[in-house]
Amino acid sequence: xxxxxxxxxxxxxxxxxxxxxxxxxxxxxxxxxxxxxxxxxxxxxxxxxxxxxxxxxxxxxxxxxxxxxxxxxxxxxxxxxxxxxxxxxxxxxxxxxxxxxxxxxxxxxxxxxxxxxxxxxxxxxxxxxxxxxxxxxxxxxxxxxxxxxxxxxxxxxxxxxxxxxxxxxxxxxxxxxxxxxxxxxxxxxxxxxxxxxxxxxxxxxxxxxxxxxxxxxxxxxxxxxxxxxxxxxxxxxxxxxxxxxxxxxxxxxxxxxxxxxxxxxxxxxxxxxxxxxxxxxxxxxxxxxxxxxxxxxxxxxxxxxxxxxxxxxxxx
Amino acid sequence: xxxxxxxxxxxxxxxxxxxxxxxxxxxxxxxxxxxxxxxxxxxxxxxxxxxxxxxxxxxxxxxxxxxxxxxxxxxxxxxxxxxxxxxxxxxxxxxxxxxxxxxxxxxxxxxxxxxxxxxxxxxxxxxxxxxxxxxxxxxxxxxxxxxxxxxxxxxxxxxxxxxxxxxxxxxxxxxxxxxxxxxxxxxxxxxxxxxxxxxxxxxxxxxxxxxxxxxxxxxxxxxxxxxxxxxxxxxxxxxxxxxxxxxxxxxxxxxxxxxxxxxxxxxxxxxxxxxxxxxxxxxxxxxxxxxxxxxxxxx
Numbered sequence: 344x345x346x347x348x349x350x351x352x353x354x355x356x357x358x359x360x361x362x363x364x365x366x367x368x369x370x371x372x373x374x375x376x377x378x379x380x381x382x383x384x385x386x387x388x389x390x391x392x393x394x395x396x397x398x399x400x401x402x403x404x405x406x407x408x409x410x411x412x413x414x415x416x417x418x419x420x421x422x423x424x425x426x427x428x429x430x431x432x433x434x435x436x437x438x439x440x441x442x443x444x445x446x447x448x449x450x451x452x453x454x455x456x457x458x459x460x461x462x463x464x465x466x467x468x469x470x471x472x473x474x475x476x477x478x479x480x481x482x483x484x485x486x487x488x489x490x491x492x493x494x495x496x497x498x499x500x501x502x503x504x505x506x507x508x509x510x511x512x513x514x515x516x517x518x519x520x521x522x523x524x525x526x527x528x529x530x531x532x533x534x535x536x537x538x539x540x541x542x543x544x545x546x547x548x549x550x551x552x553x554x555x556x557x558x559x560x561x562x563x564x565x566x567x568x569x570x571x572x573x574x575x576x577x578x579x580x581x582x583x584x585x586x587x588x589x590x591x592x593x594x595x596x597x598x599x600x601x602x603x604x605x606x607x608x609x610x611x612x613x614x615x616x617x618x619x620x621x622x623x624x625x626x627x628x629x630x631x632x633x634x635x636x637x638x639x640x641x642x643x644x645x646x647x648x649x650x651x652x653x654x655x656x657x658x659x
Numbered sequence: 660x661x662x663x664x665x666x667x668x669x670x671x672x673x674x675x676x677x678x679x680x681x682x683x684x685x686x687x688x689x690x691x692x693x694x695x696x697x698x699x700x701x702x703x704x705x706x707x708x709x710x711x712x713x714x715x716x717x718x719x720x721x722x723x724x725x726x727x728x729x730x731x732x733x734x735x736x737x738x739x740x741x742x743x744x745x746x747x748x749x750x751x752x753x754x755x756x757x758x759x760x761x762x763x764x765x766x767x768x769x770x771x772x773x774x775x776x777x778x779x780x781x782x783x784x785x786x787x788x789x790x791x792x793x794x795x796x797x798x799x800x801x802x803x804x805x806x807x808x809x810x811x812x813x814x815x816x817x818x819x820x821x822x823x824x825x826x827x828x829x830x831x832x833x834x835x836x837x838x839x840x841x842x843x844x845x846x847x848x849x850x851x852x853x854x855x856x857x858x859x860x861x862x863x864x865x866x867x868x869x870x871x872x873x874x875x876x877x878x879x880x881x882x883x884x885x886x887x888x889x890x891x892x893x894x895x896x897x898x899x900x901x902x903x904x905x906x907x908x909x910x911x912x913x914x915x916x917x918x919x920x921x922x923x924x925x926x927x928x929x930x931x932x933x934x935x936x937x938x939x940x941x942x943x944x945x946x947x948x949x950x951x952x953x954x955x956x957x958x
Contacts (some may be wrong), residue, residue, distance in 0.1 A: 372817070396813065396848075404840030407803045411810020412817075414788065414796060435803050442791050442795055 346515035349488055353511040354452040356488035358383035360495040361450070363521065365391045366564075370417035371499065374398055375576070376405045378603045382422040382452050388439030406440070406447075413445035418499065425451040425508060426631045433473050441479040441502050448498040454484065454508035455595030456628055457545055459636040463627045472600035474506045475573045481526060481572040484508040486547040486617040490570050493524035493543040497571075501526050512588060512633055514545050517568075530574035531583070535565035536587040538651050538658075541580060542604055543569045548619075550638065552644025553593075553651060560648075562655050572602055580606065581614060589658050590618045595642060596623030619654045621647055672769045677729045686729060687896045690848065693763065694724040695898070698926040699953055700759035700772055705944045708776040714936040716756040718860040718893065718921040719827060725899045726825055727760040730907050735765040738792035744822050745811050747796045749804030750829035750858060751785040752938070758782050758791075758841045766793040802835030805855065809841040812853040813916075819923075822908060825854045832934025834872045837886065845914040846885025853914040855886070858893065860923035862934050881916040893919035928952050 352361075361373065365378040366389055370395045379385040381395065389397040402423060414519060421428065428436075429452050433577050440447045451470065458465040469575075481501055485491040498505035511632040517532065532547060533554050542550040547568045554564040565583050569575050584590060590610055592603035603620035610618055621642060628643050635644045674693050677686050697720050705711035727733075731744040748757045755775065767781065774780035785799025795811065798804030808826035813881045815822050815848045832838065845853055857877065858886045865871050874880070878888045887909065891902035899919070905913045923937070924930030941949055 363889060397845075398844050399840070399847075401837075401840035401843070403803075404806050404809075404837050404844065407837060407842060408810035409802075411796060411807030411812075412814045413810075414807065415811060415814040417814055434800060437799055437808075438800055439803055439807060442787070488764030591789065 344367065346517065346551070347534065349513040349516050351488060352510050352513045353485050353488055353491035354450070354511065355383045357450055357495050357507060357509055358386050358422075358490035360492040362386040362390050364499060365394065365448060365494065368499070370490070371420060372396065372412065374405050374409045374419055374421045376402050376423045376427070378423055378452070384422040388435045388443070390585040390611070402427045402492070402596040403432040403628045404626070405433050406435040409447050409469065410435065410439040410445055411446045413440070414443065418448070420448045420450055422466060424453045425470040426465060427455065427468040429467065429473045432574045436504070437477050439536060441477045444479050446502065447504050449506045450509065451506060452509045453511045454544060455634060456636050456642070457510040457512045457595070459628065459631050459633045462488065466628055467625055468597050469594070470508060471572060471594070471596045471602060475605065479503055480573065482508070484572055485570050486544055486545040486568050488512060489518040489520055489522055490524060491523070494570070496511045496564040497524060497526050505656045508544060510545055515548050517547065524570060527571050527574040529570065529579045531565060531567045531579065533564065533566040535563040536586055537563045538565070538591060538623060538655050539580070539583040540564055540591045540593060540647065541568065541569055542593040543572060543602060544595060546595050546642070548645040549642065550647055552594050553590060553647035556648035557651055560652060562652060568603065575605070575642055577609060580609070584610065584614050584616050589654050591617055591621065591654060592618070593621040593647050596622050597625065599625055617654050617658050618630050619650045621650060665901065666696060668688050672763070672882040673765055675737050676730055678750055683900070687900060690728060690900065691896050693728050694721050694951070695725050695956065696763060697756060700762065700769070701755040702927065702946070702949050704755045704758065704772050704775045704954070705940050707773040709939060709940045710776050711755055712752040712810060712938045713940070714862065714923040714930060714933070715750060715753040715829060715858065715860060717925045717927065717930065718923045719753050719756050719858050720926065721894050721896055722856060722899050722903065722919050723756050724758050725896065727764055730899065730903055731825065732822070733764070737791070742820060742822055745795045745808070747798065747804045747808040747811070747826040748786060749798055749808065750801065750832050751798030751804060752890065754786045757763055761791070761793045767840070769786070770894060771840070788870065794912045798927055801829070801832040802837035806837050806841035808853060809845050809850065812845070813848055814849060815852050816850065816902045823852050823854060825856060826939050827858045828855055829863070830857055830868050830877070831871065831876065832857045833857065833877065842881065842884040842886070843941040849912045850914045851910050851912055854917060855914065856917045856919055858921055859918050860921045862932075862937065866934065878918060885913055886916040887911055887913045888916045888918065890918045890920065893921035894925055926956070928954065
């Protein structure tokens with residue numbers, strides 16, 4: 344499968360849609376914590392300065408003030424980096440946004456190792472664990488810019504808190520502009536019958552590379568993009584597993600408490616099949632180029648293909 | 660007997676907001692009377708629950724009374740009225756005094772106060788907005804209520820509403836970094852609709868404020884963060900009323916901080932200034948003793 348390189352990263356696509364929606368939807372405001380040039384929330388500021396609040400380098404204060412505004416009935420989009428939003432401000436998100444089910448949406452940039460070059464302090468590799476664990480929180484991870492545009496619309500239109508994990512670097516174009524996305528949905532991006540690769544975000548592309556590699560070895564892999572991680576599309580996974588009887592979950596996140604743990608437990612309880620998980624092995628990564636770092640930590644397409652092939656060989 | 664404790668009448672189940680044309684001295688006297696009933700409720704609630712934070716609830720009794728029965732524009736029959744003044748108890752553990760104010764103003768039956776901290780009660784251990792009408796922000800994690808109050812004040816400015824946001828903070832609570840993050844934002848957005856009242860009772864869980872984390876000079880700190888700072892004797896109702904009225908009518912383009920100098924456990928002699936009564940419930944004997952003292956205060 345040949346993919347076209349994306350011109351912009353998902354963080355920018357999300358912010359562009361936010362700015363565009365701001366033209367017609369005057370009811371939401373945007374909070375930033377001094378990362379406007381990086382989250383691209385400055386695009387919104389330039390068009391709608393009266394609805395934009397830069398709260399400084401102060402994540403928990405930003406999130407709590409957003410909660411105060413949201414509690415008055417306002418829809419608030421909070422922009423920042425995943426590592427700061429989901430860990431420094433997690434308690435404010437839990438008790439004062441999720442618990443009262445407020446309309447606060449998170450533009451969370453620098454998900455996973457796409458911030459590889461910035462080093463571990465900027466790599467958000469536990470965010471999915473934190474956010475999916477919070478009751479009432481919804482979690483989206485668009486793989487490409489089309490999905491990111493749709494993710495903004497879903498976030499704005501879904502009642503309550505919604506967390507959207509976005510990428511620092513441009514990846515590839517995957518979906519047609521008219522592709523339809525929905526909360527709790529998924530996309531089968533490659534059909535296959537021998538093994539299911541369940542994945543999300545940038546790892547969709549590594550999984551497609553893996554599927555090509557597996558095809559050379561005579562293994563027909565199905566790749567599913569779970570762009571909605573919470574709620575997630577159990578029915579589609581179930582259908583796929585009935586056919587393939589083997590599951591690989593690949594994610595740019597700690598293996599522990601990531602989507603792999605979620606999907607593996609669900610599979611164990613509902614349709615046990617041989618399962619393999621790919622993610623960070625209870626370790627921190629390091630600074631480096633994105634693809635090189637994925638390779639070093641076992642998250643590359645080649646690594647996925649190896650594990651999937653081994654799984655398929657023991658299946659029969 | 661302390662000045663504000665000697666003139667209480669029979670406690671009632673409901674007190675209306677004082678009429679605005681009442682002479683000042685009479686307002687003070689009526690508020691002192693209500694503050695007595697407020698304190699008695701706190702002791703009853705914490706005794707019934709056998710759990711709760713009595714000391715910091717009692718220290719806040721007088722200014723919370725002044726806000727709820729004189730200064731704040733609220734409609735108990737319409738708790739979500741858009742133009743209401745907002746109240747955020749950022750030191751959420753002091754909620755018995757707030758629940759008492761809400762009950763005496765008619766947001767909930769006084770009888771319900773006894774359900775504090777019990778399963779199924781709307782009176783959670785720390786105040787939760789979705790449980791009880793009249794609560795504008797859930798609190799209980801120190802510092803976060805105050806930052807929410809800043810957000811509420813931002814929304815008020817955004818909508819050009821004239822409501823005020825009163826946030827009550829503990830003097831221990833201002834150890835939290837978020838207080839200063841939110842204060843920077845309050846000054847940036849010129850939130851003169853925000854009144855931060857710091858309950859300066861000088862005791863936090865592990866000791867005096869000076870021992871645990873010296874924060875003085877608090878007035879200079881808030882001033883340096885762009886606030887107008889007022890101070891008052893938090894148990895002199897005349898001073899409380901005068902100072903909070905000044906805060907209510909201030910429109911100087913700056914947020915306002917009121918330092919309320921108070922006594923932890925105020926109103927029950929053996930609890931006053933006692934660290935031990937931060938988060939302890941009285942046993943039967945202590946409850947009797949407290950009631951007797953408070954009855955005496957009424958005589």
